[in-house]
Amino acid sequence: MDEAQLRSRLAALEAENARLRAGTAPGRAEICALLEAVKDHAIVVIDLDGIVVEWGEGARAVFGWTRDAMLGESLARVFTPEDQAAGRPRDEIAEALREGRAPDERWHVRADGSRFWACGEMRPLRDQTGRVVGLVKSLSDRTEARHTSQELRASESRYQTLFEAIDAGFCVVEMKFDETGKASDYLFLETNPAFEIQTGLRNAAGHWMRELAPEHEEHWFRTYGDVALTGKPARFENVAEALGRWYDVHALRIGDPAKRHVAILFNDISNRRRAELALQRLTESLQQEVETRTRDRNQLWELSTDIMLRCRLDGRILAVNPAWADTLGWTESQLIGANILDLIHPDDIKATRDAMTYCKRGEALSRFENRYRTRGGGYRWIDWSARAADEVLNAVGRDISEDKERIAALERAEAQLRQSQKMEAVGQLTGGLAHDFNNLLTSITGSLDLLQARLDQGRQDEASRYIGTAQSAASRAAALTHRLLAFSRRQTLDPKPTDVNRLVAGMEDIVRRTVGPAIELTVSADPGLWPTLVDPNQLENALLNLCINARDAMPGGGRLTVETANRWLDAKAAGTFDVAPGQYIALSVSDTGAGMTADVAAKAFDPFFTTKPLGMGTGLGLSMIYGFARQTGGQVRIYSEPGQGTTVSLYLPRHRYDEAIVHGVAAVAPVTPAGQGETVLVVDDEPAIRMVITETLQDLGYHALEATDGAGGLSILNSDAHIDLLVTDVGLPGGMNGRQMADAARVRRPTLKVLFITGYAENAVVGNGNLDPGMHVMSKPFAIDSLAVRIKQLIDSP
Incomplete structure (x- = not known):
């Protein structure tokens, strides 16, 4: 219960207490009911001497003393011995009388002698003339919150110590996005002492990055912007040319996602990176020199069944091995000087460019797949291993087309198996359903045939037995339908x-x-x-x-x-x-x-x-x-x-409600209620259902109107006809369902009462607790007596 709700309850309590003091008979019972209704706060009523005159259920839950144990006792009993000795109970009463309110946040005592931290207040109670006749004290247990607050302060102290002591650079930034949603800058909110050492930027807190380093690379803004928007942490190494350094970075989103705050922990790895790049360039240079001198007499190059390629990172082919002719049909003379991207399937060009860009960054070995056009016009799948050095891409490719075809065939077989299993399940379901429904329909039709035969013979004494048999079979069919709808997760629920x-x-x-x-x-x-x-x-x-x-x-x-x-x-x-x-x-x-x-x-x-x-x-x-x-x-x-x-x-x-109440099924009244000439509009596209409902209504004394679809029903609802209740199917033909018709009618008739009758899966329209006030739902099939009782209840409801 929040503070506003508690204050509302207290105001009601004061009013009822005034009635009690004035001698109104219901006052005491109602004030007790209010006290018993509040279970998560202690509410106590005392007289001007501090003696307890009412002790609610919430007080029993918080303090542990029962109502009988506390009535007539001094409220000082719940204060600690120290507060009692200091006169706190008396001072609190005096403050409440003087100021109209006495806040209270301190330790209190339970019946078992344990202590707890409580927060609340005491207010005076007045009678109808305004005279103060007593006081009401309310409070709640806040021990856990107090401990949490103390732990939080300790945690913040530890965090500040760590923040100041670590050697790694650390900062918290707020991302800025332009009107297109692109990350354009970030504001430094916090920096630690190591930040200046790691970046060379002084007094960064409160300044924008573009203000401190206007040439800062776009990839930093893009990376941190993605962290702020998606909440996915990022761990990477990259260069900051504007700062002249390489960094190892760990970034993650913190706090409210709407604020787009990112925490960044980083270390300067420039020395290590420069050494790695120097070693890599030396290695690649030596490798290139060796490959250039030995290419023509390299047996592997000449005899390998894998295709080999040397090309510039713009795609221009420098060299290919003879395996190209065997695999794709292209000779060396046809390929040298051509652009490798011209041979790639259009759907694979972007992925290939991305792989080349990855290699250009000086990264490790790159693996990717794409499709190459053969001399005959078809395409073959190639699996590549590639590495770039000095703007030249060296790659080895293996033809994996047969592997791809086997995988595709396996996927097709799996899809066929899943479809077969689905069809088997559907066959089992429909077979069992048909068997059970055929038995039930046989019981119904057989009973009706015998009923007709006996009526033709003038033997009416056995009619009730055949009617009962047919009704029993129909009820079992309805139960079977409900089970099927539950199995398919499409029944109409009333949560x-x-x-x-x-x-x-x-x-x-x-x-x-x-x-x-x-x-x-x-x-x-x-x-x-x-x-x-x-x-x-x-x-x-x-x-x-x-x-x-x-x-x-x-x-x-x-x-x-x-x-x-x-x-x-x-x-x-x-x-x-x-x-x-x-x-x-x-x-x-x-x-x-x-x-x-x-x-x-x-x-x-x-x-x-x-x-x-x-x-x-x-x-x-x-x-x-x-x-x-x-x-x-x-x-x-x-x-x-x-x-x-x-x-x-x-x-x-779990459902987060203050109280949860089990709602039982309403019993059907034993006597069918009668109407007083009220008008009911029935909308259903099934003639038999309309006939049953309208004739039932007429027999009960109601005036019935009919419509076969949403448009016809809305036409009547938009007329000047007096209508007390709309009874409509949810699924209607003509493009307007029953819910849409009811919503449209309520524009003109805002208090129109509606009963939806449904036999299928209209939960998306009327179920799951989404009904507006005055709208109700009833599942088909239903007993006529039940429908009559429901209609009477709705028409008589305010």
Whole structure:
């Protein structure tokens, strides 16, 4: 709770206290409710003598004393013996009465005798006439923050000592970018004493680099600009011609990325670099002299199957060996004096130029690949090893075209294999789906056929049995559809801030009855469990599914454990889990059953895969849980060994809310509500659905209007017709979906109430908590009684 929220609560507390003093009956109950609502701050009400008259839940959490233990006691009890002896409790009351506020930041005492550093204040309470009738003291535990502050000061002292003592140059700069986004300069914010020794620049802090060294090379600005923009550290060696020195540099971004500050640690390596360059030039000069004298009689040059090349760094060819004719068809006379870049595939020219530039810098051996045009007009892949000396490039190339072709063939084969595996999975999914739906459709159509036959025979007494059979099959088909949508991560979710511990506790009795007396159930809940943003109904279904699977894995009895815990996933662990790094809560279900082999566990989330006997399971349970977890931004993992049991863990992202409330599913009213002639607009492109909804509305006493698409519905909404509620499908034909239509209608009717009905994946439009006030969602299929109750609730809502 931030300071503004706390002050708001205190103002409400003062008002309620005034009502209490005036004798208003609800005052005391409401002031107690306010005190109990604040749990992260201690709030205490005392009379003018310092005696406690109200002690909130937050005070109990902070100090440890219960309300009964403190009522009627002096507030001096929470002060240290030193402060009591110095009269601090009395002085604080006097200051609050005199100044209207008495700040308090000092050590206090808990019930167990321990001390903690607290920060807060005391204010007077007044009745309706303005007379002071008591005081309220609020404070919170700031011990950890105090320790952190002390450690920070010590760390800063160590940093300053290191900053002053190191021999390496160090500075912090702020990057400057021009209007095109190019790094153009940098301002020195801090420099250490070694900075001047390493650079020769005096009093650099507060000055721009171009002001101190106008000819400073562009690559320094570009490199530091990239560090500031990307946050990727840079470690390199390079020359600063304007300063006449070579440097070994380590640069990294620090602080707020928006400020574009870069810390730079560097050492002058000019002497070492000059020695290296001198040695390199000497070596290359001797090598060139030897190659020039012996080229014509060099057997390797003449007989090698690798192609060899000497060319200037502008591309002009100086010499080639005979292997060029065998590999690419070009003779020496055709190539000498030509430009090597004219033979390279257009897509490879830039990479080749970059490689030549790299060699020109005097770097080590360069390796690169490119394609060369053959005399016959085709292209061959060449793998090059190259080194430059005195503007001349010496390179040896090997024909790797066959290697490239083998790699390409392997990649094509892998792609075909992946496509085959995808098609196999789709075939398994559609086959299982068709099998189950055919069974359900047979139950529905068969029951309807028998119903029609019995009605034709005048035998209506059996009608309810056939209707019940058809409805049961339809309900199972709807459940199968929801599982498929969960598996595909496209179901319509209704996420809410959820306390998973409370959810598990609320289901404990149901789980016990489901698994039976032969199985010992243990619930281990982390008392500090973080909240998560999840559809609580779907999470309940997932938990119950896992417990049923665990029960079935222990036919002879065993132990079932449901556990919750907080988990941190770093970048490495998150990569393994295929989720974003961060904080997660884990909900785990473990059994002591037979366990699974690694190959069975690897297929456990596949659709329609099941280890249960034929007819004992659809094979969609775990795939539904997997889809639900992934759609929620989390993951699910199986840990199992044969004979050792199985653990299935759901990982759900932490949700940072002050409070998390488990929202249950609203019960359907037992009596269908009736309307009072209110007008409901129904928009759906399916005639049968429109008929069912509009006739239901009319039977219930509502006036129903109809439209088949978004344009027709918007035309009615833009008219002068009185409309109490819009009921619309999300997926509509004609280029305007239900959400777009509702948003457009609210321009003219800002308080229009909307109920979206959806049977597919409209989460991007109406799900994930993105509904505006007054908008609600209901998933197809739904019971008519449920729809009637929902419509009545929405029309009657303010």
